[in-house]
Amino acid sequence: DPIIKITGQVKKDGAYYFGPYPNVYAAEETVHFIQKVFPLRRCHGYQGRPCLYYHLGQCLGCCFKEVPEEEYAVQTKRIKSFLNGNTAQVKKQLTTRMERAAGQLEFERAAEIRDQLHYIEVTVEKQKIISNDKTPRDLFNFYLDKGWLSIQVFFIRQARLMKREKRLFPVV
Numbered sequence: 155d156p157i158i159k160i161t162g163q164v165k166k167d168g169a170y171y172f173g174p175y176p177n178v179y180a181a182e183e184t185v186h187f188i189q190k191v192f193p194l195r196r197c198h199g200y201q202g203r204p205c206l207y208y209h210l211g212q213c214l215g216c217c218f219k220e221v222p223e224e225e226y227a228v229q230t231k232r233i234k235s236f237l238n239g240n241t242a243q244v245k246k247q248l249t250t251r252m253e254r255a256a257g258q259l260e261f262e263r264a265a266e267i268r269d270q271l272h273y274i275e276v277t278v279e280k281q282k283i284i285s286n287d288k289t290p291r292d293l294f295n296f297y298l299d300k301g302w303l304s305i306q307v308f309f310i311r312q313a314r315l316m317k318r319e320k321r322l323f324p325v326v
Contacts, residue, residue: 155194155195155199155214155216155221155226156194156195156226156229156230157194157195157196158185158188158189158194158233159185160178160181160182160185170230170234172237172238173311173316175316177276180272180273180276183269183270183273184273184274187270187273187274188233188236188237189212190211190212191244192229192232192233192236193207193211193212193213193214193229194213194214194226194229194230194233195213195214195216196212196213197213197216197217198217199216199217200216200217200218201217201218202217202218203217203218204217204218205217205218214226214229241274244274245271245274248267248270248271248274249271251267252264252267252268252271255267287313288313290310290311291308291309291310292307292308292309292310293307293308293310294306294307295308298325301324301325301326302322302323302324302325303322303323303324303325304320304321304322304323305320305321305322305323306318306319306320307319307320
């Protein structure tokens with residue numbers, strides 16, 4: 155049963171990996187949002203009875219029944235599309251819900267939805283476009299001057315600059 159989670163290590167296990175994302179808190183909030191909108195598995199597997207997440211509509215029910223692979227395939231396709239930056243439809247739905255909540259004077263709920271929209275933008279939305287293809291790249295460069303070596307590494311994922319690491323070393 156597929157599950158969505160945040161990890162710091164990429165393994166060759168056939169799973170789909172997205173990122174790296176520079177803001178961990180926003181990534182965690184986006185995962186919570188994805189679990190609510192595109193449910194997969196949130197419980198620990200077969201328990202013989204429905205879990206709380208199933209009753210909340212955040213689990214497909216592998217806790218008490220066999221979930222067809224096609225149902226998982228539909229959800230994983232939606233999640234991959236969302237994490238690849240296709241967020242317009244979801245953001246439009248959230249904006250409508252936020253405006254409705256504000257119109258009904260439910261300002262706390264409207265603020266929660268506003269924060270969800272912000273986390274989506276910070277985590278998923280396109281940043282500076284570096285190239286036209288989506289090939290993941292790590293760019294290395296160095297500069298040597300006056301006894302110091304500067305090394306810079308740029309991490310480019312999905313045609314955008316995600317992270318930069320820099321180190322300075324004395325050269326004897």
